[in-house]
Amino acid sequence: MGIISIEKANNLMWLGRYSERVFTTLKRYENSFDMMLDMKPDFYIEYCERLNIPNVYTSADDFIRKYAYDTDNEDSIFSNLYRAYDNALVMRDFISSDSLAYIEMAVFEMKKARVSDSPLIELQIVRDNILAFWGCIDDCVDDIIIRNLIKVGRRIERLDLCLRHGDEKQELKRHFEQIQLYGTRARVQFDKLNYYKLAYELEKPDTDYKVAIEAVENLIKM
Template identity: 35%
Template sequence: MATISANKANRLFWLGRYVQRAYMTLHLLRRVYDKMIDGEPTDYQEFWKKMDINDNYATRGEFTLGMLYDEENPGSVASSLQHAMDNAILLREDIKTETMSFIEISIAMLKKQRHVAESNITNLQPITDWMLAFRGSAAQRIEDPRVLALLAIGQLTEKMDIMLRFSYDYERIATQYCLLKTWTKLWPELLDENIDRQICRMLEPETYAQADDNFRWTLCKYVNSLVMV
């Protein structure tokens, strides 16, 4: 197994995060979309507050277009995919051309859909499928388990971050943390031990049961500082 440079480790971690962010953003947008079918037309506002996005979209239409296609919006699907690509392009030899290609075709599809007047998020289902295919391809094709681990650590970090923002159940968050810790067994040096201890304390069932928004934001901050790449 070849040595992995610090820059490469950083790119793998962020590639994992951005792919996960694109996937989760689409997933959550579908839920908001569903809610707005027979809910309040302003239900979308809660979404961008949780995502900590500064842009205040005036209408539901603007919100949809902005969250999907606006590359300037760091929380948009377009931005996440582009950032994923910026990392992937420098990792071809590790993740393989076929794995990279799922990001490439997702970006191409998003660019094409942007110009479709009646843009419906359902049309973007293939991007969700390709993000899943990306993971499958990575698992099949990556030969170095440490490379796969760095990708998975990035994905799980991002997943925990978003789940905490959207107040997912304790069990689901604790499971992700358990998975993340499993992957870090290949790279124990990557974890900040102090932060790890803090997270473990906060993820005690009794402690978490008392969680409010502030608690979750603090936990989210710890999760984002846990891995040192």
């Protein structure tokens, strides 16, 4: 097992969370983009409500640009990518230069997409780089704790986002099972109260999504 400080364990988990946030959000953003073209132009209002982020956008077009690329907007995809980058940069010695390079490239591609005539197509490359980053971690990093700290962070974020978007129960349970699996492998301490609260909410027929989101946000204490 490697030697990991509290600060670094935190960085690894948040690296997992932010990379997942960018990846999953990009997918949802692409679907929303498509929907707003000719079906539901105001869908962005609902999107902001779901994620509980301030609706600072004046129109669908404004949302499409600012939500993706505005680095002054702390909720934008690009701001979240920079947070992934910030957490990755300080972990070079743990995750390897080769893995880190994919996050560097995701940032580079995001910058390119920002000035492109066709930003949606270009964003595919950002997603590809994040996928490659996760693949590289699996390939290059031998340490089981490091790999699983990133994975548990990813699954917490995925469950959080799925809850906010009101996804199917089956999907939510699958992510929770993976949190348990990766969390055990990473030897993280789950907060018992929130763990059982989340398990209970996901099992009962009338899940209280707000309670479940609060529980998943406080699932791990470091």
